[in-house]
Amino acid sequence: MEQAYFRSDLENLTRNPVWKxxxxxxxxxxxxxxxxxxxxDPFTQPSEMARKQGIIQGIENYFDGWIAxxxxxxxxxxxxxxxxxx
Numbered sequence: 311m312e313q314a315y316f317r318s319d320l321e322n323l324t325r326n327p328v329w330k331x332x333x334x335x336x337x338x339x340x341x342x343x344x345x346x347x348x349x350x351d352p353f354t355q356p357s358e359m360a361r362k363q364g365i366i367q368g369i370e371n372y373f374d375g376w377i378a379x380x381x382x383x384x385x386x387x388x389x390x391x392x393x394x395x396x
Contacts, residue, residue, distance in 0.1 A: 315384050320377070336369050 323329055343362045350359045 315380050315387065317384055320380055320384065323380075324377075333373060336373060340366050340369055 343366050347359060347362050350362075352359055
């Protein structure tokens, strides 16, 4: 059975101090990687640039994608309950 999430679950998650610390740590990591990117030469260090860009994209996708997936699950669950499917 698939886990049903509720809006309150998402609100509690985003207000949680641990979640906030994870997001802040990720933002610091991204800022450091972006600073590193500014110092790299795209002609002599393209692999290093691509690697750092990939890490940044992965971090952003993890946090944003995870929240988006939960929101989608909530919307689907609410739609199913409105239609009497559950």
